[in-house]
Structure formats: C-alpha cells, structure tokens
Amino acid sequence: MTWLHDEGCRDVVEKAWGEGRNRGLQDCVTFCGERLTRWGGDRFHKFGEKILNLRKEQLRLRGRADPVSLVEFHKIDESLTRIELQEDTYWRQRAKQHWLKDADANTRFYYSIQPRVTATQNEGLLRLFEESEVKSALFSMYPDKAPGPDGMNPG
Structure with a gap:
C-alpha cells in the first residue's frame, strides 16, 4: 500500500503488466509482484532518515525570503507530507499483517x-x-449484612 503513494509505482506496474500479459493472469500478477518488490526493496524502510534530512533542509531554508528558497521550501514541504503519509500507511499495513498473522x-x-x-x-x-431452595437461601442470609445491588439488605 505504501507504494501507491509513490509516483514510480504506476510506471512499474504498467511496464510489468505489459511484459507479463502473455503469461496468463496468475503468472502476470506474480511477475508484477516480483517487479514491485525489486523496485521497492528497502526504499520504504528508511522513513525516519528521509524525514530527518528533509526537516534539516527546511531549517536551512527557514527565514529566507528570496523566491528560489521559497519554492524549494514548498517542494520540501510537499515531499515531507508525502513521505509522512507513506510512513503512516506502511505502519498501518504492518500492524494489520501482524494482527492477521498472530490473531x-x-x-x-x-x-x-x-x-x-x-x-x-x-x-x-x-x-x-x-421454592424450598429459594426459601433456604433467603433465610440463611444475615439480616444486617451489606446491601445488595438493589440497595436492600436481606433483613
């Protein structure tokens, strides 16, 4: 799911689907999955590092008012938002996988x-x-005991 938020994902799927089309549906799906795995690799496991680097870049540009710096700051902010969304999606998916496996x-x-x-x-x-069981239970209670859930004591 995290891959869906990356621009390159669609290209990889379209190319793999086109190349695997003549193999039959099941083989085509498998081929596409292998290509996505190869393309993704550990690309989506280093969110913290990417986010930290982007925030450092933002700090470097903070306070600058020239148009080039503002455009760059805006691009970094968009990248940061996209990567944070990817990270959130990644961890939600991982949690779901663990729940399904361990449930x-x-x-x-x-x-x-x-x-x-x-x-x-x-x-x-x-x-x-x-009737005799109920009577026996009621008369075996001490009248000055603590009240029951209805607020009444046995006596």
Missing part, C-alpha cells in the same frame, strides 16, 4: 481450554429453582 495464535488459546463444568453439573445448574 489465530491468540484465539487458539481459548479453544484449547477444557470445560470445568461436567455435563451433569451443567444440567443441575440449568434446572428450574424449587
């Missing part, structure tokens, strides 16, 4: 947990209450 590892944990309630215990928990 299964995290959910596997929950599927591997064995239930602690047996089928017989579950049947007992799901059956209807009997």
